[in-house]
Amino acid sequence: xxxxxxxxxxxxxxxxxxxxxxxxxxxxxxxxxxxxxxxxxxxxxxxxxxxxxxxxxxxxxxxxxxxxxxxxxxxxxxxxxxxxxxxxxxxxxxxxxxxxxxxxxxxxxxxxxxxxxxxxxxxxxxxxxxxxxxxxxxxxxxxxxxxxxxxxxxxxxxxxxxxxxxxxxxxxxxxxxxxxxxxxxxxxxxxxxxxxxxxxxxxxxxxxxxxxxxxxxxxxxxxxxxxxxxxxxxxxxxxxxxxxxxxxxxxxxxxxxxxxxxxxxxxxxxxxxxxxxxxxxxxxxxxxxxxxxxxxxxxxxxxxxxxxxxxxxxxxxxxxxxxxxxxxxxxxx
Amino acid sequence: xxxxxxxxxxxxxxxxxxxxxxxxxxxxxxxxxxxxxxxxxxxxxxxxxxxxxxxxxxxxxxxxxxxxxxxxxxxxxxxxxxxxxxxxxxxxxxxxxxxxxxxxxxxxxxxxxxxxxxxxxxxxxxxxxxxxxxxxxxxxxxxxxxxxxxxxxxxxxxxxxxxxxxxxxxxxxxxxxxxxxxxxxxxxxxxxxxxxxxxxxxxxxxxxxxxxxxxxxxxxxxxxxxxxxxxxxxxxxxxxxxxxxxxxxxxxxxxxxxxxxxxxxxxxxxxxxxxxxxxxxxxxxxxxxxxxxxxxxxxxxxxxxxxxxxxxxxxxxxxxxxxxxxxxxxxxxxxxxxxxxxxxxxxxxxxxxxxxxxxxxxxxxxxxxxxxxxxxxxxxxxxxxxxxxxxxxxxxxxxxxxx
Numbered sequence: 001x002x003x004x005x006x007x008x009x010x011x012x013x014x015x016x017x018x019x020x021x022x023x024x025x026x027x028x029x030x031x032x033x034x035x036x037x038x039x040x041x042x043x044x045x046x047x048x049x050x051x052x053x054x055x056x057x058x059x060x061x062x063x064x065x066x067x068x069x070x071x072x073x074x075x076x077x078x079x080x081x082x083x084x085x086x087x088x089x090x091x092x093x094x095x096x097x098x099x100x101x102x103x104x105x106x107x108x109x110x111x112x113x114x115x116x117x118x119x120x121x122x123x124x125x126x127x128x129x130x131x132x133x134x135x136x137x138x139x140x141x142x143x144x145x146x147x148x149x150x151x152x153x154x155x156x157x158x159x160x161x162x163x164x165x166x167x168x169x170x171x172x173x174x175x176x177x178x179x180x181x182x183x184x185x186x187x188x189x190x191x192x193x194x195x196x197x198x199x200x201x202x203x204x205x206x207x208x209x210x211x212x213x214x215x216x217x218x219x220x221x222x223x224x225x226x227x228x229x230x231x232x233x234x235x236x237x238x239x240x241x242x243x244x245x246x247x248x249x250x251x252x253x254x255x256x257x258x259x260x261x262x263x264x265x266x267x268x269x270x271x272x273x274x275x276x277x278x279x280x281x282x283x284x285x286x287x288x289x290x291x292x293x294x295x296x297x298x299x300x301x302x303x304x305x306x307x308x309x310x311x312x313x314x315x316x317x318x319x320x321x322x323x324x325x326x327x328x329x330x331x332x333x
Numbered sequence: 334x335x336x337x338x339x340x341x342x343x344x345x346x347x348x349x350x351x352x353x354x355x356x357x358x359x360x361x362x363x364x365x366x367x368x369x370x371x372x373x374x375x376x377x378x379x380x381x382x383x384x385x386x387x388x389x390x391x392x393x394x395x396x397x398x399x400x401x402x403x404x405x406x407x408x409x410x411x412x413x414x415x416x417x418x419x420x421x422x423x424x425x426x427x428x429x430x431x432x433x434x435x436x437x438x439x440x441x442x443x444x445x446x447x448x449x450x451x452x453x454x455x456x457x458x459x460x461x462x463x464x465x466x467x468x469x470x471x472x473x474x475x476x477x478x479x480x481x482x483x484x485x486x487x488x489x490x491x492x493x494x495x496x497x498x499x500x501x502x503x504x505x506x507x508x509x510x511x512x513x514x515x516x517x518x519x520x521x522x523x524x525x526x527x528x529x530x531x532x533x534x535x536x537x538x539x540x541x542x543x544x545x546x547x548x549x550x551x552x553x554x555x556x557x558x559x560x561x562x563x564x565x566x567x568x569x570x571x572x573x574x575x576x577x578x579x580x581x582x583x584x585x586x587x588x589x590x591x592x593x594x595x596x597x598x599x600x601x602x603x604x605x606x607x608x609x610x611x612x613x614x615x616x617x618x619x620x621x622x623x624x625x626x627x628x629x630x631x632x633x634x635x636x637x638x639x640x641x642x643x644x645x646x647x648x649x650x651x652x653x654x655x656x657x658x659x660x661x662x663x664x665x666x667x668x669x670x671x672x673x674x675x676x677x678x679x680x681x682x683x684x685x686x687x688x689x690x691x692x693x694x695x696x697x698x699x700x701x702x703x704x705x706x707x708x709x710x711x712x713x714x715x716x717x718x719x720x721x722x723x724x725x726x727x728x729x730x731x732x733x734x735x736x
Binding site: 057060061062063079082083085087089091092093094095096097098106107109110111112151154 | 552
């Protein structure tokens with residue numbers, strides 16, 4: 001018997017091979033391959049309707065794939081592997097009429113914790129998220145943000161090795177967003193694997209080491225964050241000019257300009273040198289601030305999705321910066 | 334199936350249901366309501382017959398009225414009208430509510446046996462029946478005396494037969510009358526109804542709630558749809574049994590305290606349990622899958638009415654069944670699974686069906702319940718993740734066929 005790459009499989013927290021799922025005639029997931037290394041924070045990106053939720057539902061065993069294989073923590077996905085995953089769905093939901101603690105004890109019990117274990121874990125997590133005082137209150141009496149935090153506690157209560165978090169920051173105020181971010185990083189530092197499905201490119205850039213961009217049910221970009229940035233699109237510079245100054249956007253190195261408040265986020269063409277660009281710009285206008293960043297995930301996302309399917313304009317959350325209307329095909333205009 | 338997880342679902346469903354105020358309401362209000370439904374008609378009938386009735390008799394023959402008046406009762410005051418009194422005058426007294434009614438015995442009564450009762454109300458059956466009997470007896474008595482029979486002989490000749498009714502069954506003979514037997518049958522079916530339908534409805538509502546507050550997605554990430562459905566059905570079934578148990582204990586305590594025997598027989602209790610269990614699983618699976626395809630409770634309402642009516646159909650057909658308990662229609666309907674539990678229970682209370690029929694209808698019900706469970710589990714699996722539009726029947730049929 002040939003030695004299967006079992007060792008490789010075992011090292012991956014998650015491995016999807018040729019996964020297909022259709023609803024009626026619509027192919028929601030179309031031959032998706034995905035490998036999530038253990039201990040990574042992995043970003044799952046994609047426009048609305050790309051197939052992210054369907055993919056997550058399949059690895060949680062809520063939906064069955066039509067074809068392909070799914071391995072979770074080195075084993076074929078099954079009822080047994082479900083209990084080793086913590087899942088925070090985008091559509092949150094616990095029992096609103098039940099007390100916070102009863103909700104947590106129930107979901108802890110379903111995932112195999114004894115009452116004493118669940119109680120201890122609930123106490124620890126509620127304290128960590130500064131929610132101890134809510135334990136005996138009904139869930140529906142809590143604010144939306146606090147309900148989100150309880151939902152997060154229900155997700156991590158049983159110390160899962162793999163966490164699947166679908167839009168974990170939505171509905172949280174900035175203070176709690178920071179708290180959530182720190183918590184995610186702590187969990188990753190403890191060796192947990194985290195799959196983060198989100199629209200927020202900033203969060204992916206801040207947290208994730210790897211990512212997959214899904215569009216129309218297929219992975220169109222995959223890999224380590226730095227590699228993706230290097231491969232797709234040149235450097236991005238942030239530029240802020242003195243008041244009254246105007247940049248000539250026809251500069252040959254510029255691929256795209258986005259205005260973010262008073263600053264400009266400028267996508268440079270492949271091979272363009274940011275220092276040379278700065279000296280040319282500074283010769284014409286007075287520069288107040290100049291910063292070189294890798295290509296922004298946002299611009300990569302928009303460009304790749306549009307290129308993949310020009311007819312379909314990706315839907316972005318209202319808070320995302322506006323994109324110029326010209327088709328972005330890369331390589332300068 | 335992971336029974337540890339099912340057990341946790343059962344526990345949650347049970348505890349959450351019995352802690353609700355509506356459970357307490359059902360526990361107390363249901364027997365009260367049932368008692369009212371069954372006994373109110375009889376109580377009010379008692380009220381009516383206790384009302385004093387004043388009936389005047391206009392006897393054109395002058396031979397029967399006196400005998401009638403002789404056995405008047407306190408609540409039925411009979412008086413003789415002067416023989417020459419005008420009929421209009423008596424009608425006017427009825428209109429003025431001086432008289433409840435009056436009876437005209439015409440001159441040819443001896444030949445024709447026909448007389449007339451005139452009143453503002455002619456629906457008080459019991460009174461009319463008693464007047465009719467008395468008039469018949471006094472007519473026969475007068476005729477017998479005309480034939481020259483001594484009055485003692487006339488009395489013994491006209492003494493009506495007293496007939497006791499005893500119901501014979503496998504559990505032994507038991508004296509009773511129509512009202513007792515019929516009431517017991519209705520009570521058994523209504524108890525079945527109040528134990529089955531509200532629990533089934535709670536089940537349906539809890540499925541819809543889990544869908545609408547999205548807890549379903551979290552649930553399904555740790556249990557399978559089948560585990561969830563089975564857990565819910567068992568948990569709420571236990572709620573139904575708790576209700577029945579509480580009602581039964583109160584019934585037993587009451588009858589002990591009052592020193593009367595239990596109103597229902599051991600056989601009836603046996604039949605109840607025998608048909609309640611598969612009946613509950615049948616309706617629970619049906620209502621659970623209906624819940625899974627609905628996004629809001631109002632979507633489910635149209636399904637509830639026919640299901641409730643099915644269960645109380647035997648009560649609506651009750652009189653016909655009581656007259657002919659072995660009629661082929663009742664027997665054929667007993668094999669239609671949604672009707673089986675309540676109809677068989679009703680028929681058993683009226684007249685014990687043969688053992689083979691009990692066995693055959695029960696087996697049919699159990700098989701139908703297993704089939705219903707299989708179909709429901711599949712519909713549930715798909716329906717529970719659907720939101721928005723309610724699926725069409727062909728779509729549901731396709732889910733039911735999918736492996």
